[in-house]
Amino acid sequence: MNSAGVKIHLNDVSKYFYTRFGTVKALEKVNCTVKAGEFFVIIGPSGCGKTTLLRIMAGLESRSAGEILVSRETPHQPLTAMVFQENSIFPWMTVEANIGYGMKNRGAPAGERERVVKAYIEKVGLTTFARAYPHELSGGMKQRVSVARAFAANPEVLLMDEPFGSLDEQTRAVLQEELLRIWEETRKTVIFITHSIDEAVLMGDRILVMSAHPGRVKSIVDVPFSRPRRVYEIRKEPGYGELVFDLWNQLQADIRQGAPQPQEIL
């Protein structure tokens, strides 16, 4: 890989969807680099292809053009683990089994698995629910399991697709702080998608702003606030309001633009 400290290199990544109504350019020549240990947030209007980009990185979608380079720490570590937006924990597995799923797939020894699972169950405060099934959990608890599952898999890169998007505001605030705390401990490289400007500023080291139709990199913004950060306290930081306003200005033009239009390529 090129320079030291670079974890991910996106090089002209493009994605086209071929539909009955023509070809839709979901992503066009997306370029960026993510540093090792960075909390990298992608923000953009709905339909800008941010989820598609994440799914390509997760190996769940193919790319139409371009390349993605990830510098590996160890060869047997999984490349990515994703926290999905919707409820994605297996209803037929206990909390423990869900969190240990990635490790078990990799054939990690039972002892190591137990230790890691126990540690993450504690970190997300679900110790008394270790043997519970998902139908016995609230929405916030399910998303905690999903976050713990991704961390426990110990991937090179953590991918998060609006993980708290469906939660109520208070629960979201609590989970954001929990995630920040766990991330401070592990300093994994995270790519985090959101449509919330506040969330982007709270969580991110840098924010990539995408424009829609086709999805392109509009700008990459540094978030200057020191860590550890706290959900409501960060709003008192000097420059917070300006940063939020600047991001909103960048986004609103695209949001007003409206529905996607199929376009011809070539």
Next chain:
Amino acid sequence: MEQRVAVARAEAGNERTRAIRRLRTERLLSGVSPFLLLAVWEAGGRLGIIDVRFFPAPSFILGTFAELIVSGELFIHLATTLKSLLAGFFVGALAGVVIGLIMGLSWWVRAFLDPLVSALYPIPRSAIVPLIMLVFGIGWVSSAVLVAISVFFLVLINTMAGVMHIDRIFLDVGKNFGAGPLRMFLTIALPGALPMIFAGLRLGLGIALIVIVVAEFAGAAGGLQGIGVLIWQSWQTFLVERMYVGLVVIALLGYASGLLVDGIERLVIRWKRTQF
């Protein structure tokens, strides 16, 4: 204020007792109807209102039941039927689950086998009884094969549908978290399809009881044993009470096996149980 609380509590108490009373009445009513029918039947038979040549009074049937138990004849028939039922059901269900899972997961296996399933499934099971007896001879094996074939298709179709209706997100999770084909099969396809698999097993059980009686009817002349044979031979020799014993036994068998499948389902699908 305190008074109002007391009133509210008393009303809540009343509501509760009313609910309990209603539940008790419900149980009593459902418990009474079968016995009432038997009593009317018995009385009608004894008073000569009902033709006992066709509908012997329940007490006579019970007597014959006891005779058949004492002589051991009933158990010989029951053993044969159970053997065919269990063997056929097990083989058919297992094959149905495995092939159904594979067809649900793999589009090319599905494309390859779907026409065969669609072509073979609609053939009435009773129509192939002669063919099966031709191949496997007259005996419990033929009944078992017929049961297996009937159960196989129902379980296969339900299992395949079960896998195909699994939320896509779970397959994404499996892929992203590094599950190989075997782990996809065991940790996602199988558990995800289990509720539908059990629906298929329950349907299969109903069909199995029908076809086993049909197969035994057909084999009755050939010296086969079984509850179906008991019913058929009793009709031919006009031993109507014995025929009714056969009917009662096959009904009980259906009821008991239904309970068994329900019990296994509760044991296997623990994650679906709510509250209790």
